[in-house]
Amino acid sequence: MLAAALQPAEHAEELGRGFPGTRVVTSIKPDTNWVRVTVTDNGPGVPESLQRNVFQRFTRGDDSRARTAGSTGLGLSITRKFVEMHGGRIWVESEVGKGSRFLFEIPLRAVAQANAEEHA
Numbered sequence: 001m002l003a004a005a006l007q008p009a010e011h012a013e014e015l016g017r018g019f020p021g022t023r024v025v026t027s028i029k030p031d032t033n034w035v036r037v038t039v040t041d042n043g044p045g046v047p048e049s050l051q052r053n054v055f056q057r058f059t060r061g062d063d064s065r066a067r068t069a070g071s072t073g074l075g076l077s078i079t080r081k082f083v084e085m086h087g088g089r090i091w092v093e094s095e096v097g098k099g100s101r102f103l104f105e106i107p108l109r110a111v112a113q114a115n116a117e118e119h120a
Helices: 075-085 108-118
Strands: 009-015 022-030 034-041 089-095 099-107
Touching: 034 108, 075 089, 075 099, 099 108
Parallel strands: none
Antiparallel strands: 009 022, 022 034, 034 099, 089 099
16 A cells, blocks of 8 residues: 555545635655655635644634634644654645645655555
8 A cells, every 4th residue: 555655646636625616636756765745725825823833733724722613623733743753744835815735754764664564
């Protein structure tokens, strides 16, 4: 399964939950030492004031801790922990009104180790 993930790929999907018409494109690009995964959307973007905290638990796009609509604010925090557990890094590039790019890189050694454990 992980070997297939190392093949350069791109996938696009229309997501209507929360923001109808939002297009999300994912890509996986390996290089010599890293695998980079990018998730790009044309949604509302993340305000600069939230970008430094977007990977913290319960951080939500509406700058609220109350869950009256939308997500719980846990998905990016869980993703950050997963990426860091594998020796990687994660970040966001975003502009309000233009969308966001969420990127993470994981060292190939971590991917190779996980692949070996999967087939053991």
